[in-house]
Amino acid sequence: MMSAEFELSRNITIGQYLPTDSVVHRLDPRFKLAAFVVMILAIAICGTYVGNLFALAICIAMFWVSKIPLHYGLSGVKPAIPFIIILATLQLLFYGEIARGGTVYFQYGFVTISSESVRLVLVSAMRFVEVIFLSSVLTLSTSTTELTHGMERLLGPLQKVKFPVHAFALIITIAIRFVPTFAMEMEKMMKAQASRGADFGTGEWWRIIRRTKDMLPIIIPLFNVALARAEDLILAMEARCYMPGASRTQYTHYKANGKDYAALIISIIISVIMLYIPW
Amino acid sequence: MEKGLTVRRIVIAGVLGAIAILLGVTRLGYIPVPTAAGNATIMHIPAVIGGIMEGWGVGMIIGLIFGVSSFLNATVPLFKDPLVAILPRLFIGVTAYFTYVGLKNINEYFAIGAAGFIGAMTNTILVLGMAVIRGYMTFGVAATVALTSGLPEAIVSVIVTLAVVAAWKNLVKAGKQKSKISG
Numbered sequence: 001m002m003s004a005e006f007e008l009s010r011n012i013t014i015g016q017y018l019p020t021d022s023v024v025h026r027l028d029p030r031f032k033l034a035a036f037v038v039m040i041l042a043i044a045i046c047g048t049y050v051g052n053l054f055a056l057a058i059c060i061a062m063f064w065v066s067k068i069p070l071h072y073g074l075s076g077v078k079p080a081i082p083f084i085i086i087l088a089t090l091q092l093l094f095y096g097e098i099a100r101g102g103t104v105y106f107q108y109g110f111v112t113i114s115s116e117s118v119r120l121v122l123v124s125a126m127r128f129v130e131v132i133f134l135s136s137v138l139t140l141s142t143s144t145t146e147l148t149h150g151m152e153r154l155l156g157p158l159q160k161v162k163f164p165v166h167a168f169a170l171i172i173t174i175a176i177r178f179v180p181t182f183a184m185e186m187e188k189m190m191k192a193q194a195s196r197g198a199d200f201g202t203g204e205w206w207r208i209i210r211r212t213k214d215m216l217p218i219i220i221p222l223f224n225v226a227l228a229r230a231e232d233l234i235l236a237m238e239a240r241c242y243m244p245g246a247s248r249t250q251y252t253h254y255k256a257n258g259k260d261y262a263a264l265i266i267s268i269i270i271s272v273i274m275l276y277i278p279w
Numbered sequence: 280m281e282k283g284l285t286v287r288r289i290v291i292a293g294v295l296g297a298i299a300i301l302l303g304v305t306r307l308g309y310i311p312v313p314t315a316a317g318n319a320t321i322m323h324i325p326a327v328i329g330g331i332m333e334g335w336g337v338g339m340i341i342g343l344i345f346g347v348s349s350f351l352n353a354t355v356p357l358f359k360d361p362l363v364a365i366l367p368r369l370f371i372g373v374t375a376y377f378t379y380v381g382l383k384n385i386n387e388y389f390a391i392g393a394a395g396f397i398g399a400m401t402n403t404i405l406v407l408g409m410a411v412i413r414g415y416m417t418f419g420v421a422a423t424v425a426l427t428s429g430l431p432e433a434i435v436s437v438i439v440t441l442a443v444v445a446a447w448k449n450l451v452k453a454g455k456q457k458s459k460i461s462g
Contacts, residue, residue: 174293223443230294
């Protein structure tokens, strides 16, 4: 299926938003982002079995609460399963010496399997799945506009220390806006090159140098096209007298209500529970 | 160069950030190599180019976008850790910028190439370093990966960076830059 290699636009799943009008969808994006960050931090720190099982259950419950079918989350995990297994096996076999402590189950030469290394492996796998589920719920229940606005409002106080919040949000918006455009450009270029006899993607997977060399006629024009568009956009913005750093009012207003605070408090409680379970 | 985030810097950061995201999402930025890291990448190159062209602020922002995109799109458990995926990437553009500025007076092309190399090595060393610190791989494995996919990545980075920045700087010097207001 040669054409599938060229159809890049199909893979752009940024801002894959699933409008199911659930409680989670209607939450204020600032609170959603804050709750997300809190839980991600807790997941990154928590290293216990029961803590991670609890987190896993919560993540699965999130899908149910936001009325998003679980298979969206699973489709994020599925391509990673071979990696998880390989990495887990490698960690299990060769990592035992580093993760000292705990009872040693098996020792042969430099292969050490201890209770600590088993825990590390299982916890890493669980953490991975949890993060995928959580980020899937966030992106599936919040449109990209909402996410950018939420981030901008959340970072708002940083304006006091001269951190350019609005400019930063604008950069993110520009980046997200241009991704599908560049995907199309790239597709055009790949097809144009291929129709003139260029030969990429057909090198065997192990012929690294060849594959790299084949990518150069695509990558470099991509940058040139992107920078040409950048020049156009700069001209357009300045022609409309855009002044970065000028104080601005905002078009959309978010009013926080009880549900938003409740969501944030619940996420904090969950994180605290996760971190204090001792097993 | 004016201080601070001019319109020029905002747009270039956004555009190069878009390329970083695109290379990750469409898997074009990955070249499969038979090492423990799984893939050699070219996704750090927008951060390097942004750093050289528009300064360390832009380089840091593009690095952040690259890091977050890498974090969200990762299939390898290694990159699901924000400290490994995001934090090291902030410095790619920064080191590239300082390398370029430091060597600019010797020879422009050499400075650009060196910045490309240093930026790529920053990515490799810091990411693998964080991976070792956080316990995802042993030091030995990390060192092997650094050499087997880090060095080729750095070489590709030099080539692409030189091609893009040299072409772009020539355009700027010849006055083909369209807007004369900022930058």
